[in-house]
Amino acid sequence: MITFLWPLAFLLLPLPFVLRRFLKPADKGLGGALKVPFFANLSRDLGSRADRVSTSWWKLAAASLVWLLMVSALARPAYVGPDVPLPAKGRDIMMAIDLSGSMASQDFAVGGRPATRLDVVKDAADAFIDARKGDRIGLVLFSDRAYLQAPLTFDRQVVRNLLDQAEVGLTGQETAIGDAIAVSLKRLKDRPAEGRVLVLLTDGANNTGEMDPIRAAELAKKLGIRIYTIGVGGGPMAVDTPMGRQMVNPSSDLDEGALRKIAELTGGQYFRATDVKGLAEDYRSIDKLEPVGADPVHVRPEVALYFWPAGLALLVAALSVLVGTAPALIKNRSFIKGPAHKEA
Structure with missing residues (x-):
């Protein structure tokens, strides 16, 4: 059967909601030291996109799923076989x-x-x-x-x-x-x-x-x-x-x-x-x-399964980042290619 060797790890599930409730939000006014000519436009487009997406249901669902999978991996799921004398x-x-x-x-x-x-x-x-x-x-x-x-x-x-x-x-x-x-x-x-x-x-x-x-x-x-x-x-x-x-x-x-x-x-x-x-x-x-x-x-052979939820959490996180940033990057591809030159 499949069981969790560290089931107490599931007590960490409400941790993100507790931190969001009691900790002060990060200051968004801090600027970076790297100067990029087109950063203002790119930042504005990405920022507006991020603000809109952050309120969407799928981003919250993806983040919750990633956290659930990470905690599940920490709980050490394993397949435990029958007793072997x-x-x-x-x-x-x-x-x-x-x-x-x-x-x-x-x-x-x-x-x-x-x-x-x-x-x-x-x-x-x-x-x-x-x-x-x-x-x-x-x-x-x-x-x-x-x-x-x-x-x-x-x-x-x-x-x-x-x-x-x-x-x-x-x-x-x-x-x-x-x-x-x-x-x-x-x-x-x-x-x-x-x-x-x-x-x-x-x-x-x-x-x-x-x-x-x-x-x-x-x-x-x-x-x-x-x-x-x-x-x-x-x-x-x-x-x-x-x-x-x-x-x-x-x-x-x-x-x-x-x-x-x-x-x-x-x-x-x-x-x-x-x-x-x-x-x-x-x-x-x-x-x-x-x-x-x-x-x-009597011993019960164990086969570790933690890498399955850990790998799935990594995949969901990567897909979430890709879906969230791809539209803005495509829209601002002109900044990546550089400004066009007019003919005299």
Whole structure:
């Protein structure tokens, strides 16, 4: 809606009438210092014209309209939008996603069809990111090495798009968990102490990289950064083999002990996801452990409109002066051109 931020300015509306009523009129007998040969005639014509026009209704209406517009501009008209809730406090959350070769394993099922671990992770992480309104989200992808894919940002849609574009093997085939933690800590360490979180997801064990995962977790503990770890992969299942029906464990490479210790050291929690529902539930659990600020701040965006009445006042004033002086100036154009010379 449109409102006036300084409505008391309208108390100035009767000011011109008060001044005209109580102040002494200006002395019209004062002369100028500039001598112009034809000034007397021009002054007489302009003066008589001004006297007649000053009593006309349109000049009074124009002056009143100009004053009304100027006071309206001073009252600061503005368009005020609806309330927009903003979270009072937000968290800084880095997400580290494993892209090693084993993430292409199809031991998950979506709609009765096999799905790779990475596809299921993308869907679950996408829902988690979408729910973190008001938080800064960053993305680290890792396998042989860890790479910062998205710095901490409020633009959750960009992070979701970058995660959706990730492919298995994009950064190699091995698993550098320690390096992923180190790269994430580098982005989190300079943020405010409250609300710094790392969510690390992997389906294997640390088998490459420069940083040991436990050493990286100890550094996170010193910095006060919580790490939530998620181990993904199907559980033991019976499959038919040439040797008969046997039990296999597609997640035999998963180092649950190390992931659990990383989480415990930093005050986080370890989750195990063996199916789609379990993975989605793990992300919802993290969402509850690190809730978005519950008390939002409501703001109402404002768009200033004062320049509209101010500009219109200037236009009306200019037109009023032009209409009032143009006839006299046209009538006295001979004075501007100069006197005519008679032929001998």
